[in-house]
Amino acid sequence: MPLISETTARREMAAVGRRMYERGFVIATDGNLSIRLGPHRFLVTRSGVCKGSLTTMDMVVCDDYGRIVRGHKVSSETLLHLAAYYLRPDINAVIHAHPPLAIAFTLADKNLAESRLPEVVMSLGSIPTAMFAAPSSPEGAEVIRDLIIKHDALILDRHGSLTVGKDLTDAYYKLERLEFAAQVTLAAVSLGEIKGLSPEEIRKIEKSIEFNRSCSLPRCPSCGEPLHLSKSVFCSQSGTESSIKADTERLANLVQQIIKEGRM
Ligand SMILES: [Zn+2]
Incomplete structure (x- = not known):
């Protein structure tokens, strides 16, 4: 039983890809998106295509080994996506992007995990940085292993971001939040010392999360x-x-x- 029809998934992927490009989360032919279609089937963006002009034909269906079922040449980061699906059976979409401010943090050797914006804490928890791996290398899948199990949004050292979600829109919103955290933290740092959350404030946030759940x-x-x-x-x-x-x-x-x- 498919989780989502291939036609719907293709339309959604084209729309989200264009949105990512318009927001500056990717440039040129960078970044890649994927959706879990059902057991052992994934829709992945085609290699070398600009997300700003993504069409429903610029995608490839592959299996969980990255073998092509329909289409031509999967994205070079497909292994990264497949590793995330393998480690997180609860997710149905993955986005790899190059959000500039989040990447700038890693270039400056700063960690966004310390960013304590209440809204970001409530939606993402912390945002850890995975160790460096060359873009498109098999090592990329290796360095996310321990982090993606516990986190929905990661920064890839001096490279980009990886966000996962219950669907593609969910993964996209997490990308927006990640870059927003970088943007606000950068503004705060330029104004002076960052004010962290006190244990009492963290307790209040936990209480609020619990309230919203119950x-x-x-x-x-x-x-x-x-x-x-x-x-x-x-x-x-x-x-x-x-x-x-x-x-x-x-x-x-x-x-x-x-x-x-x-x-x-
Ligand atoms: Zn990349």
């Missing part, structure tokens, strides 16, 4: 995502005025209930 908030009528109190109440695809009104009332009741129970 409470069963209503779901968006349009996209089905839980409506988090800390985020925007409705997604951009939200439905009609009446459904919004009904959900606003439901949310107001929920907030009252949470306050009454002393959960906030």
